[in-house]
Amino acid sequence: MNNVYYGKLVFELSKPGRKGYSLPTNAFPEYALAELPTALRRERPTLLPEVDELTAVRHYTNMSNNNFGVDTGFYPLGSCTMKYNPKVNEEMAALPGFNIHPATPDCTAQGALRLYDEVQKTLAEISGLQRFTLNPYAGAHGELTGLMVIATYHRQRGDVARTKIIVPDSAHGTNPASAAVAGFQIVQVKSTPGGTVDMEDLKPLLGPDVAGMMMTNPNTLGIFETQIPDIARLVHECGGLMYYDGANLNPMLGVCRPGDMGFDVMHINLHKTFSTPHGGGGPGSGPVGVRAGLEHCLPNPQVVYNEEKGRFEQHCEAESLGSVSGFLGNFGIIVRAYAYLLSLGRENVPMAGRLSVLNANYIKECLRSHYKLPIDGLCKHEFVFDGLREEYGGDHHDPAHVTTLDVAKRLLDYGYHAPTIYFPLLFHEALMIEPTETESKQTLDAFIEVMKRIAEEAKADPQLLKTAPHNTPIRRLDDVKAVKEPKFTYKAL
Numbered sequence: 001m002n003n004v005y006y007g008k009l010v011f012e013l014s015k016p017g018r019k020g021y022s023l024p025t026n027a028f029p030e031y032a033l034a035e036l037p038t039a040l041r042r043e044r045p046t047l048l049p050e051v052d053e054l055t056a057v058r059h060y061t062n063m064s065n066n067n068f069g070v071d072t073g074f075y076p077l078g079s080c081t082m083k084y085n086p087k088v089n090e091e092m093a094a095l096p097g098f099n100i101h102p103a104t105p106d107c108t109a110q111g112a113l114r115l116y117d118e119v120q121k122t123l124a125e126i127s128g129l130q131r132f133t134l135n136p137y138a139g140a141h142g143e144l145t146g147l148m149v150i151a152t153y154h155r156q157r158g159d160v161a162r163t164k165i166i167v168p169d170s171a172h173g174t175n176p177a178s179a180a181v182a183g184f185q186i187v188q189v190k191s192t193p194g195g196t197v198d199m200e201d202l203k204p205l206l207g208p209d210v211a212g213m214m215m216t217n218p219n220t221l222g223i224f225e226t227q228i229p230d231i232a233r234l235v236h237e238c239g240g241l242m243y244y245d246g247a248n249l250n251p252m253l254g255v256c257r258p259g260d261m262g263f264d265v266m267h268i269n270l271h272k273t274f275s276t277p278h279g280g281g282g283p284g285s286g287p288v289g290v291r292a293g294l295e296h297c298l299p300n301p302q303v304v305y306n307e308e309k310g311r312f313e314q315h316c317e318a319e320s321l322g323s324v325s326g327f328l329g330n331f332g333i334i335v336r337a338y339a340y341l342l343s344l345g346r347e348n349v350p351m352a353g354r355l356s357v358l359n360a361n362y363i364k365e366c367l368r369s370h371y372k373l374p375i376d377g378l379c380k381h382e383f384v385f386d387g388l389r390e391e392y393g394g395d396h397h398d399p400a401h402v403t404t405l406d407v408a409k410r411l412l413d414y415g416y417h418a419p420t421i422y423f424p425l426l427f428h429e430a431l432m433i434e435p436t437e438t439e440s441k442q443t444l445d446a447f448i449e450v451m452k453r454i455a456e457e458a459k460a461d462p463q464l465l466k467t468a469p470h471n472t473p474i475r476r477l478d479d480v481k482a483v484k485e486p487k488f489t490y491k492a493l
């Protein structure tokens with residue numbers, strides 16, 4: 001563990017009264033701080049370590065070195081996509097003209113509004129939909145906004161009996177969660193053994209109480225849902241709308257468009273498809289698009305071009321679902337996505353989609369000799385193994401089998417982030433790998449090599465995997481305890 005100094009944790013180096021920093025003396029003693037009300041005063045000392053500046057700096061720097069991120073290593077995590085944050089995006093977002101107050105009058109923010117409008121239009125073109133809003137702060141927030149569009153649409157037509165949203169059993173957990181938050185009942189539709197929506201299970205669910213259906217394509221198994229035009233026809237015939245969860249848009253980029261398949265409303269995760277930072281609780285962005293005829297339902301404010309005045313402005317639509325965010329969303333993130341869209345250019349957008357598919361299929365085909373592939377055939381940008389093959393110790397029926405968790409923990413020893421494990425829930429030992437379009441062949445080959453080596457280890461010495469990781473600052477955690485009794489402080493007060 002590298003935040004140990006001379007055998008001690010930083011907390012143990014504390015000496016009462018030692019300071020790393022001093023506040024300047026108050027030059028205006030007559031304005032001495034008002035006494036804090038007793039209720040707000042601390043009852044006990046904080047017990048923060050008292051150390052010198054260098055020790056404090058080293059503590060945080062060493063802690064940051066324990067982090068894993070796209071800038072430190074390959075990240076095969078599935079259902080996550082983008083693993084590339086181009087540095088030029090940061091430069092663009094730091095341009096002084098884009099660091100403006102959210103309440104800046106439209107007349108002095110024309111450049112920023114134009115950029116916003118161009119991103120809206122580009123996303124509309126990529127998706128085959130009519131109009132986008134960039135207001136929502138995340139994919140899940142986009143889902144909620146999109147479902148509110150659907151609710152608003154039905155309500156405005158006086159069709160208040162539509163209380164249900166159909167969600168496939170392979171859906172990301174945010175789908176049913178967003179539908180519930182939007183006030184809908186969730187009806188689950190089954191998948192076939194091939195991993196796509198089961199049409200026979202779907203048909204009896206359709207009726208006058210269906211507000212819409214949510215789908216992800218390719219779905220969370222990385223499989224392209226080929227029956228969408230038929231599904232969309234059935235859902236539309238019963239009066240519902242089709243919602244597209246765009247978290248897996250990457251492989252479709254420039255190849256096919258949700259709007260052309262029959263989707264009415266969708267979201268895009270800029271942090272999954274358009275290279276903005278992902279994870280760590282950082283700012284996200286979940287733009288929402290709608291087909292023609294639903295534009296008026298989008299959240300306020302909307303950015304539009306006023307032809308008469310010859311300028312961009314923020315516009316509030318009376319028929320809108322209302323507002324889902326303060327101002328116009330995470331503007332700095334939208335600037336980064338714009339920079340990425342321009343660096344790709346129209347001619348290279350399809351290349352991103354195709355490379356994401358090629359990379360995933362390459363890993364899948366190289367590793368299927370060692371890992372169980374429950375669904376054969378071409379995958380899109382990601383795929384799911386069902387643990388190790390029997391001959392490598394992966395027999396589920398043997399209680400001592402080497403699990404997906406063991407493989408994931410062993411990967412950490414080799415300096416890789418683990419893939420997504422035990423999701424989707426359709427397989428016992430799900431191990432979901434998604435390389436994305438942005439990794440080189442060398443990176444993929446090195447990962448494949450390590451995954452094979454781990455399978456060999458599982459066969460020769462299962463205990464080595466069962467006790468992994470061995471080289472990380474912290475060894476294997478008790479997952480249940482870590483969730484139920486998390487310790488956020490060194491010393492519980």
Ligand SMILES: *Cc1c(COP(=O)(O)O)cnc(C)c1O
Nearest residue numbers: 079138139140172174216247269
């Ligand atoms: C990531 C993801 C979401 C949620 O998006 P966030 O931006 O994390 O809120 C929804 N659906 C799918 C399929 C996803 O992979």
